[in-house]
Amino acid sequence: MMILITGGAGFIGSAVIRHIIERTTASVVNVDKLTYAGNVESIATHSDNERYHFVQADICDAQKISDIFDKYQPTAVMHLAAESHVDRSIDGPADFMQTNIIGTFTLLEAARSYWSTLPESQKIAFRFHHISTDEVxxxxxxxxxxxxxxxxxxxxxPYSASKASSDHIVRAWYRTYGLPVIVTNCSNNYGPYHFPEKLIPHVILNALDAKSLPIYGDGSQIRDWLYVEDHACALYKVVTEGEVGQTYNIGGHNEKTNIEVVETLCSILDELKPISENPAFASSSLSKYNELITFVKDRPGHDVRYAIDASKIEKTLGWVPEESFETGIRKTVEWYLNNENWWKRVLNGEYQLERIGDK
Incomplete structure (x- = not known):
């Protein structure tokens, strides 16, 4: 099996690649534009594996994508490439429209052209798996x-609207052209290799650096949290066992308010890296990380609650998450404490833990 993965240098995409290379016999071609959030170091341990291939390409580049299909002859596509941060979509929606809508259309057309030339047995086996979000x-x-x-x-x-658009386009290509598609919508992911603009890594790294921990509004917004490695396992199960034309919601069964998440992170850091042992607090009078919490102006149009019913994927495909929030969040904090070189190299680039989405 050869799986074409778009956005494989991103947070979820890299987890999917690690899962496939480490736990299956399938091969992967990773197609990634390497924008600010793409990082090939997230899959560096597999870069020399004969089952792993990397192509730097923009999914909006029709000719390049067509050439990739011709060269690698995939048996499935897992489409994860997307602009994904709500705050950035508020500041600059154009990139989200281009990548998430036009990019998905371009990829679908390349997949349809390639699929239409396959022998019947291979056409039946082919899958186009579109990975989306619960924010739609x-x-x-x-x-x-x-x-x-x-x-x-x-x-x-603007982010969720662009993803909703892409979901509809994918389903239209199934209804109109018969392209064998599957759609998944997931809840908030967290875990190792998460780009620091998102809530959990942002809080961990700000706390370690004795910076304020900004919480939108009063922190009462509720999200369902899904450990990224559980999500990767679910996605591979869907692309290999899911039913064509179906949608599967993937969630972690972990509803938490944002303030609960931040307080939990602070508590784990108090245990694993006490302020008294953190040089960043050498001249500080603080004793607990939660003393860094500050409440800031809420994000425009901020949704209050997301919560996924993941019973369909459990009943039909037998998938349930292995990690509880308590076990997954501890693993995440431990990973960031033990992988300082990775996130310091990320912070040396464009992103410097600034707050965006309120210009």
Whole structure:
């Protein structure tokens, strides 16, 4: 099996590649533009593996993508390439429209052209797996409902609107052209190799550097948290065992408010890296990391609650997450404490832990 993975140098994509190389016999071609959030060091331990191939390319480049299909002859596509940060989409939505909508269209057309030339047995086996987000469903404020695969779309941000658009386009290519597609929508991911602009790594690294921990509004926003390695396992199961034309919601069964997440991170850091042993606090009178928490102006259009019903994938494919939030969040903090070289090289680049999304 040869799987073409777009965005494989990103957070979730790199986890998928590590899972495939370490735990399956499939081969991978990683197609990534290497924007600010792409980092091949996230898969450096597998870069010399004969089952791993890397091509730097923009999914909006139709000719380049077509050439990749012709050269590598994939049996499946796992499409993860996307601009993914809500705050950045507020500041600059154009990149999100281009990559998430036009890029998906370009990839679909290349896949359709390639798929149409395959022998019948290979056409039947081919899969186009589109990986999306629970943010397309909108906001669950004021209810105890969960997002199901039948929940109507009601995106709130430029990011979620662009992902909702791409979801609809993928399903249209199945309905109109018969391209064998599968769609997954996941909850918030966290874990090793997470780019520091997202909440959990941002809080960990700011805390370690004795910087303030900014919380939007009052921190009462609720998210369902999914450990990235659990997600990678689910995605591989979907692309190899999922039913064509179906949508699968993937969640971690871990609803937490943002302030709960931050308090938990602070508590684990108090245990594993006490302020008294952290040189960044040499001239500080603080004794606990949660004393760094500050509440800041809320993000425009900020959804209050997301929560995934993942019962379909459990019933039909037998997938359940291995990590609880408690075990996964501890593993995450430990990873950042033990992999300072990785995140310091990231911070030496464009991103410097600044707050964005409020210009």
């Amino acid at each position: 469903y909108g906001d669950l404020e004021g209810t105890e409902d969960l997002f199901t695969e039948e929940t109507p779309y009601e995106p709130s941000s």
